[in-house]
Amino acid sequence: MTVPLTWYLIFATALFSIGFFAVLARRNAIAVLMGVELMLNAVNVNLVAFWRYLTPEDLSGQIFVVFVFAVAAAEAAVGLALMISIYRTRKTINVDEINELRL
Amino acid sequence: MDLRAIGESFIAWLQGLGIPDGWVLFINWLVGSVLILGLALTLALALIWLERKLAGRIQDRLGPNRVGPYGLIQPIADALKLLTKEDITPAEADRITYNLAPIIAVFHVLMLFAVIPFADQVVGANINVGVLYLMAFGALGTMAMLMAGWASRNKYALLGGFRVVAQLLSYEIPIALVMMIPVLLVGSLNLNDIASGQGGLFGLGWFVWIMPAAFLLYFIAALAEGERAPFDLLEAESEIVAGYNIEYSAMKFAWFYLAFFLNTWILSAIATTLFLGGWQGPFVDKIPALGVVYFFAKTFFMFFLFAWVRATFPRLRIDQMMAFCWKVLVPMGLALLLGAAIIVKMGAEMSWPGYMTNVLLLVMNIVVLLVMLSLLGRYTRTLSETKNKRLFAPELPRL
Amino acid sequence: MVGQILFIIVAAITLLMALGTVVARNLFHAALFLVGVFFGIAVLFIMLEAEFLGAAQIIIYIGAIATLIVFAIMLSKNVMGKEAGAYNRQWYLAMGGVVFFFLLMGWLLIQMPFAQVSAEVPADAISQIGQGFVGHFVVPFEVASVLLLVALVGAIMLARERNS
Amino acid sequence: MLTQQYGLIGVFAVIAFIFPIVTLAFTWLIRPKRPNPLKNSTYECGIETVGDAWVQFRAQYYLFALIFVVFDLEAIFLFPFAVAFNKVGWFALFEAIIFVLMLFVGLIYAWKKNALEWQ
Numbered sequence: 185m186t187v188p189l190t191w192y193l194i195f196a197t198a199l200f201s202i203g204f205f206a207v208l209a210r211r212n213a214i215a216v217l218m219g220v221e222l223m224l225n226a227v228n229v230n231l232v233a234f235w236r237y238l239t240p241e242d243l244s245g246q247i248f249v250v251f252v253f254a255v256a257a258a259e260a261a262v263g264l265a266l267m268i269s270i271y272r273t274r275k276t277i278n279v280d281e282i283n284e285l286r287l
Numbered sequence: 288m289d290l291r292a293i294g295e296s297f298i299a300w301l302q303g304l305g306i307p308d309g310w311v312l313f314i315n316w317l318v319g320s321v322l323i324l325g326l327a328l329t330l331a332l333a334l335i336w337l338e339r340k341l342a343g344r345i346q347d348r349l350g351p352n353r354v355g356p357y358g359l360i361q362p363i364a365d366a367l368k369l370l371t372k373e374d375i376t377p378a379e380a381d382r383i384t385y386n387l388a389p390i391i392a393v394f395h396v397l398m399l400f401a402v403i404p405f406a407d408q409v410v411g412a413n414i415n416v417g418v419l420y421l422m423a424f425g426a427l428g429t430m431a432m433l434m435a436g437w438a439s440r441n442k443y444a445l446l447g448g449f450r451v452v453a454q455l456l457s458y459e460i461p462i463a464l465v466m467m468i469p470v471l472l473v474g475s476l477n478l479n480d481i482a483s484g485q486g487g488l489f490g491l492g493w494f495v496w497i498m499p500a501a502f503l504l505y506f507i508a509a510l511a512e513g514e515r516a517p518f519d520l521l522e523a524e525s526e527i528v529a530g531y532n533i534e535y536s537a538m539k540f541a542w543f544y545l546a547f548f549l550n551t552w553i554l555s556a557i558a559t560t561l562f563l564g565g566w567q568g569p570f571v572d573k574i575p576a577l578g579v580v581y582f583f584a585k586t587f588f589m590f591f592l593f594a595w596v597r598a599t600f601p602r603l604r605i606d607q608m609m610a611f612c613w614k615v616l617v618p619m620g621l622a623l624l625l626g627a628a629i630i631v632k633m634g635a636e637m638s639w640p641g642y643m644t645n646v647l648l649l650v651m652n653i654v655v656l657l658v659m660l661s662l663l664g665r666y667t668r669t670l671s672e673t674k675n676k677r678l679f680a681p682e683l684p685r686l
Numbered sequence: 687m688v689g690q691i692l693f694i695i696v697a698a699i700t701l702l703m704a705l706g707t708v709v710a711r712n713l714f715h716a717a718l719f720l721v722g723v724f725f726g727i728a729v730l731f732i733m734l735e736a737e738f739l740g741a742a743q744i745i746i747y748i749g750a751i752a753t754l755i756v757f758a759i760m761l762s763k764n765v766m767g768k769e770a771g772a773y774n775r776q777w778y779l780a781m782g783g784v785v786f787f788f789l790l791m792g793w794l795l796i797q798m799p800f801a802q803v804s805a806e807v808p809a810d811a812i813s814q815i816g817q818g819f820v821g822h823f824v825v826p827f828e829v830a831s832v833l834l835l836v837a838l839v840g841a842i843m844l845a846r847e848r849n850s
Numbered sequence: 851m852l853t854q855q856y857g858l859i860g861v862f863a864v865i866a867f868i869f870p871i872v873t874l875a876f877t878w879l880i881r882p883k884r885p886n887p888l889k890n891s892t893y894e895c896g897i898e899t900v901g902d903a904w905v906q907f908r909a910q911y912y913l914f915a916l917i918f919v920v921f922d923l924e925a926i927f928l929f930p931f932a933v934a935f936n937k938v939g940w941f942a943l944f945e946a947i948i949f950v951l952m953l954f955v956g957l958i959y960a961w962k963k964n965a966l967e968w969q
Binding site for chain 4: 312313315373377389390412413441453456460464471474475476614625628632
């Protein structure tokens with residue numbers, strides 16, 4: 185293992201920040217969702233890096249990542265379905281225009 | 288003669304030249320990669336000739352017979368023609384994505400070659416997640432089609448791309464379920480282990496003998512996964528002209544064409560590895576080189592079956608095809624998987640002799656197949672009596 | 687040494703792709719950049735010797751989630767993405783906050799000592815993951831199936847065209 | 851062991867990616883280039899193109915992708931279980947069966963709601 189653990193962590197932080205920026209600043213809801221996926225991926229990188237460097241014999245880290253996969257997929261499926269539903273009635277998926285609590 | 292030994296003596300020769308170990312490894316990888324690439328390209332030329340010739344013979348035609356003896360040089364002539372043809376990029380197209388799509392298409396199918404075991408331990412990369420690797424790079428192929436369909440900026444291309452992706456996604460599920468059965472029986476995702484777990488006198492250990500329904504399911508799903516007739520809706524000229532690659536010409540089209548043929552061959556190779564025992568065959572433990580012969584013979588036999596089906600059957604409608612996948616193949620795959628799991632576990636817990644488990648697995652397969660066929664038969668019979676002639680209409684079949 | 691160079695190349699490409707995802711105005715391009723990010727992370731998983739996760743990352747993220755996103759993009763017809771302003775009005779605030787967060791975290795991480803273990807990954811890692819699912823992690827495993835079921839039901843309810 | 855196997859995949863990936871690019875560049879050098887507006891227009895069987903090609907799609911495609919995602923995840927959960935199958939007991943098998951049946955319920959739901967129909 186020639187690569188220090190810190191490198192992976194900093195990489196994950198950078199990825200998380202980029203995803204976070206997309207969530208905060210993009211107007212299009214699908215782009216916001218892509219940002220969330222980036223953040224979840226950053227979390228996965230962290231989980232795997234910690235598993236490999238700190239507890240390689242205990243595979244809980246990898247198992248957690250698979251659960252994160254499940255959560256990410258469920259989130260994407262429902263989130264995108266919501267957007268399709270909203271688009272159908274409002275003809276827009278820009279988050280700053282969807283400001284009413286009804287369809 | 289052992290292919291493995293040739294590789295090892297090559298490494299020893301390199302080390303003898305005084306090259307440092309890291310570089311020896313790198314040269315080894317490089318040589319291996321070039322060998323796999325060469326094999327894939329040679330295969331592509333051979334397969335195109337073979338498929339055209341077979342289709343010709345089956346349909347009472349001659350097939351290619353002008354260039355060279357038996358038209359053998361025809362694929363090379365085609366390749367030369369495609370190399371020198373004018374390449375037309377539609378003015379409307381999204382250029383970078385448009386050019387990237389054929390590259391990804393070839394890339395994904397070439398990558399699949401890296402893990403196929405041609406004989407015992409004769410494999411590009413003997414990785415522990417072989418089956419998942421195949422699924423992963425198969426998934427990359429759908430991305431190439433989406434890119435091609437979208438970037439051409441043509442309604443037919445987009446529609447064709449989306450249709451074919453919906454088809455490939457759907458049929459990936461039965462394939463994944465069926466691939467799980469050999470994994471379950473062997474207890475490993477390593478393709479080499481799965482093939483060597485099917486040993487036995489004169490091929491009696493092949494999984495096709497104990498899981499024939501699973502093999503049949505794989506074969507049907509692979510027809511769809513390889514975009515071949517009767518599931519070749521992306522090529523339905525009468526409906527969507529030619530699918531996602533309509534705006535592609537010259538060498539870019541050639542790459543899609545090549546990826547298509549190699550994909551079929553890979554699907555045959557996967558069937559061979561998972562169900563037909565891979566390189567296993569008589570006397571293969573005495574003469575390891577025979578394994579390569581057996582492997583290629585079985586794979587070409589599977590390819591022949593694919594070509595035969597393609598030349599024989601008419602095309603399905605898209606609603607029939609999707610319904611067939613989700614309403615027939617997926618429940619059947621789940622039933623086979625759970626049935627196999629329960630029987631294997633019972634066999635292990637009650638310490639039955641091995642043949643007992645195998646016989647039960649075979650019986651379970653036949654039962655699942657018969658139940659499925661009778662349900663389908665009853666359902667189509669009730670359909671023909673009603674006005675609704677759409678096969679697999681909305682309601683669940685009334686049992 | 688080779689590992690470090692490889693890591694820097696892969697990490698740099700992945701981060702550039704991630705920036706592309708955030709910056710691209712065309713949503714389809716953003717989705718393609720996202721696919722690049724997913725692929726880069728799969729390579730990182732392989733470098734961390736988590737081969738199962740590397741393959742699963744490509745299958746789930748590129749094969750399933752990216753395709754889902756592309757389909758949703760086509761359904762919402764905003765593919766051109768040339769709408770006025772890809773960012774909302776507080777984007778510079780968001781930028782400042784995110785940069786601050788990154789610098790703070792980076793500063794903390796560099797100072798943090800981690801007790802690294804130099805052990806090998808067990809040879810039967812995939813089998814151990816499987817045993818984990820039905821052993822120690824059985825409750826999350828079953829909850830995951832409920833989650834997927836609920837997601838499926840909910841998403842079908844939302845996305846279905848009701849009047850057809 | 852791991853490095854040895856994945857090293858080949860890495861080298862091969864680079865070669866497999868560069869090879870088609872090199873061929874395309876080569877054909878770009880030797881092929882004729884005579885574009886004209888008509889040739890470069892979108893091909894729709896000779897009929898003039900109407901409107902943008904990037905039209906809105908029906909939700910049908912999304913529904914299939916959705917069901918696919920759920921079952922793909924199921925496969926990812928079940929593959930390690932299948933590998934570990936010989937090392938786990940009856941109880942584990944029942945857990946896996948519950949897991950599969952849960953998703954089968956989802957499939958039945960989609961079936962009942964006509965999400966599996968291609969209209």
